[in-house]
Amino acid sequence: MKFRFTRLLAITAVAASTALTGSLAAAQEQYLPLLSYRVGPYAAGGSGFFGGMIDYFNLVNANGGINGVKLSWEECETEYNASRGVECYERLKSKNGGASVVEPLGTGIAYGILDRVATDKIPMTTLGYGRSDAANGAVFPYVYPLITSYWSQAAGMIKYLGDKAGGMDKLKGKKIVHLYHDSAFGKEPLPVLEAYEKSLGFTLIKIPVPHPGNEQNSQWLQIRQANPDYVILWGWGVMNAVAVKTAARVGFPREKMLGVWWAGSEEDTIPAGDAAKGYSTMTFNTPGNYPVIDDIRKKVYGAGKGNLSDKDRIGSVYHMRGITAGIIWVEAMRNAQAKYGKGKVMTGEQVRWGLENLNIDETRQKALGVLNMFPTIKTSCQDHEGSGATKVQVWDGKAWKAVTPSWVMGDRAMIQKMVAESSAKYAAEKKITAACAAG
Amino acid sequence: MIYREAGQYKTTYLNDSQIFPIAQDRVAVALLLVVAFVAIPLFATPYIFSGILIPFLILALATLGLNILTGYAGQISLGTAAFMAVGAFASYNFMLRVPGMPVLLAFVLGGICAALVGILFGLPSLRIRGFYLAASTLATQFFVVWCLTKVPWFTNNSSSGVITAQQVEILGFKFETPQQKYLLVLAVVAVMALLAKNMVRSTVGRSWMAVRDMDVAAEVIGFRIMKSKLTAFAVSSFYCGVAGALYAFCYLGTVEPEAYNLDLSFRILFMVIIGGLGSILGSFLGAGFIVLLPIFLSVVVHYTGLPNSVTSNLELMVFGALIIFFLIVEPHGLARLWQIGKEKLRLWPFPH
Incomplete structure (x- = not known):
């Protein structure tokens, strides 16, 4: 008993001292909470994305940090579940001197913490998902649907289909099926598609697929009967591979299918096998290899610090998306440091300023070794999206290849008008006076 | 010794019919409330x-709501989250469309809406029972979530079906x-x-338990099966509806119908x-186990x-193992463990 007690004491002492040194070290570190998910039905996406973020943070640390400020982070498993995500956010937000920016990579969690981030003054990035109208920074100062929102993506899709048909006016009289996951996510693009339906004169056929979407025979029978010119696949998870396989079975050409970017990763096409050949989707990363990925291979995985257990996934769609998110965070902090003091740890408010005044142009991309990996980003208070550009990629049976050489941009003016209207409605409901933050 | 009720005489009817007779x-309850x-x-x-x-x-x-239905009245339901969704979206709409609506009243009205939906979807329970009833309540789950995403009026024409709960303000x-x-x-x-x-030991509560234990016998001794089953559905759904409204207004803030899915x-x-099953305390212990244990782990x-x-994977494995362990050790749930502990305490230190 005595022995046990001393051993316990020794363990406690060691634990206490490590905790102490840990907190001392954290004083010079920029702390980042990661609401990751590595189990459950969406684990493939979560592990790739957060693996990419962590790999990039490790690369930044290996290169000496942001002006000497090292990055530290802590993960919390959300299981892609809104209430677990909120708990994780609450648990991590005030640790190690306070969180400065957050990315939940899940619509439900993003909604759950939408009000909290504004109260806590911690900016939230939602790369390629979440509320499209949050692009209006006057109403949503702490939310950043960066690069492209669902609305911009839907506009980009129609633009691409129009170009493919030989001009936007050529879409008149055509039939487009919107095959969507029957949830908030799948319904988000409807206002944009309906607006285009009116202005361009094509017929929009909306076909919902109930969650999880592992049975789509009746939907594809309906598509077969309608015989549309294009099918937009707005799916997520297992639904995508099933859609591609069912399309192959009913003999619908995959070349006429265009997926959303959550339907465009290796995890969606490899299970579909040969059926996926020729299937194309939207993306905001140009597939390929970049100097930054070589750097990560050499400096991070070479040093045994890589986060992905399967090295073949380095540079895959989700991994690259995570690296992009990592780059944006780091650039925002670098930006904030330039204003509030180099070599200092930034607060949430300061990082928010950094995100709102982001400017990653081609010269900056070249310096980072990511030229053309994602569209150039320039944010402002009115435009928290920063770009709105997308790209189309096609699966050649082994890998994703870019179809469009340049970035595809939908009708920006129309999207911005819709964002303004929708966010004004939100502001009225919540009694928010829309105003841009000073400084 | 500590937990002995010897010498506690009940000399009036009022004394005899207290909620907590010991x-x-x-x-303990008073202390717990003071602490909380x-x-x-x-x-x-x-x-x-x-x-x-x-x-x-x-x-x-x-x-607690589901326990009233399943534990006390013996009707299995898989539509709990749907009733919560009805409560939440109804409260949201009452707040939105009725000027000056007090928030507590909106919660109650939301609960009443959930109760009405509960009665409607409880009707099949009059003809079917057991697994078949579970399957029919599954329909509630899918129907309600589908309905909320389908009809834009419920979500104030939000394009994606997401609502933002109003500020909670009382007086x-x-x-x-x-x-x-x-x-x-x-x-x-x-x-x-x-x-x-209080309710579960009243006439209503006892009629639920009679129906649970054997509905034919309950009918023979004079309980009206239809009334008992439907009140159970109504009360249970009311509780779930209020819980759903609190979930939206006091916890998440911004909710999509998908938050009230089958998983929940x-x-x-x-x-x-x-x-x-059939224990008020058990509802709290069970919620504690499923909510707190994963966080603790x-x-x-x-x-x-x-x-x-x-x-992340280890967490899930340990959690699963613990559930199996507890169910093997005590299939009647944590409340039963507490009850056994209480019996032991009564006899301590002189067990026979």
Whole structure:
């Protein structure tokens, strides 16, 4: 008993001292909470994305940090579940001197913490998902649907289909099926598609697929009967591979299918096998290899610090998306440091300023070794999206290849008008006076 | 010794029909309420409030609702989350469309809407039972979530079906901080739990239990089956509806109908099973087990220093193993364990 007690004491002492040194070290570190998910039905996406973020943070640390400020982070498993995500956010937000920016990579969690981030003054990035109208920074100062929102993506899709048909006016009289996951996510693009339906004169056929979407025979029978010119696949998870396989079975050409970017990763096409050949989707990363990925291979995985257990996934769609998110965070902090003091740890408010005044142009991309990996980003208070550009990629049976050489941009003016209207409605409901933050 | 009721004579009818007949229980409940209302708000951090206690209390209320239906009236339901959704979206619409609507009244009205939906979907229970009833309540789950995403009026024409709950304000006092929200949720849950405790031993409650134990026999001795079953559905759905409204207004803030999916229904059913069928205390124990244990495990596992890809999976494995362990040790749930403990304490230190 005595022995046990001393051993316990020794363990406690060691634990206490490590905790102490840990907190001392954290004083010079920029702390980042990661609401990751590595189990459950969406684990493939979560592990790739957060693996990419962590790999990039490790690369930044290996290169000496942001002006000497090292990055530290802590993960919390959300299981892609809104209430677990909120708990994780609450648990991590005030640790190690306070969180400065957050990315939940899940619509439900993003909604759950939408009000909290504004109260806590911690900016939230939602790369390629979440509320499209949050692009209006006057109403949503702490939310950043960066690069492209669902609305911009839907506009980009129609633009691409129009170009493919030989001009936007050529879409008149055509039939487009919107095959969507029957949830908030799948319904988000409807206002944009309906607006285009009116202005361009094509017929929009909306076909919902109930969650999880592992049975789509009746939907594809309906598509077969309608015989549309294009099918937009707005799916997520297992639904995508099933859609591609069912399309192959009913003999619908995959070349006429265009997926959303959550339907465009290796995890969606490899299970579909040969059926996926020729299937194309939207993306905001140009597939390929970049100097930054070589750097990560050499400096991070070479040093045994890589986060992905399967090295073949380095540079895959989700991994690259995570690296992009990592780059944006780091650039925002670098930006904030330039204003509030180099070599200092930034607060949430300061990082928010950094995100709102982001400017990653081609010269900056070249310096980072990511030229053309994602569209150039320039944010402002009115435009928290920063770009709105997308790209189309096609699966050649082994890998994703870019179809469009340049970035595809939908009708920006129309999207911005819709964002303004929708966010004004939100502001009225919540009694928010829309105003841009000073400084 | 400590827990002995010898010498506690009940000399009046009023004494005899108290909710907590044993003096020690009364003291324990009073102490618990004092701790929950006074001590915890003084010492807890915002994380404890909004990350742990608020979801725990809200889910305990929903579990209580399901326990009334499943544990007391013996009707299995897989539509708990749907009733919560009805409560939440109805409260939201009452707040939105009726000017000057007090928020507590909106919660009650939301609960009543859920009760009406519960009665409607409880009708099949008059003809079918057991697994077949479970399948038919599954329809509620899918129908309600589908309906909320389909009809834009429910979500105030939000394109994606997402609602943002209004500010909670009672008599000019705004509930903003996690601490204030916790107190509001606690007050609602405490009152409703007490009401439930009282209800299950009333005529209504006893008619539920008679129907649960054998409905033909209950009918023979004069209980009206239709009334008993439908009141069980109504009361249960009312509790779930209020829990759903609290979930939206005091916990998440911005909600999509998808937040009330089948997963949540199953989780609440597990809470009832783990906590103990037909026990008010069991509802709280079960909710505590399913809500708090994963959080506790994730914190503990985190300190092992293993990579996150391993810890996330480890967490789930340990959790699953613990559920199986508890069900083998005590198939009647945690409430039964507590009851056994109580029996032992009564005899201690002289067990026969």
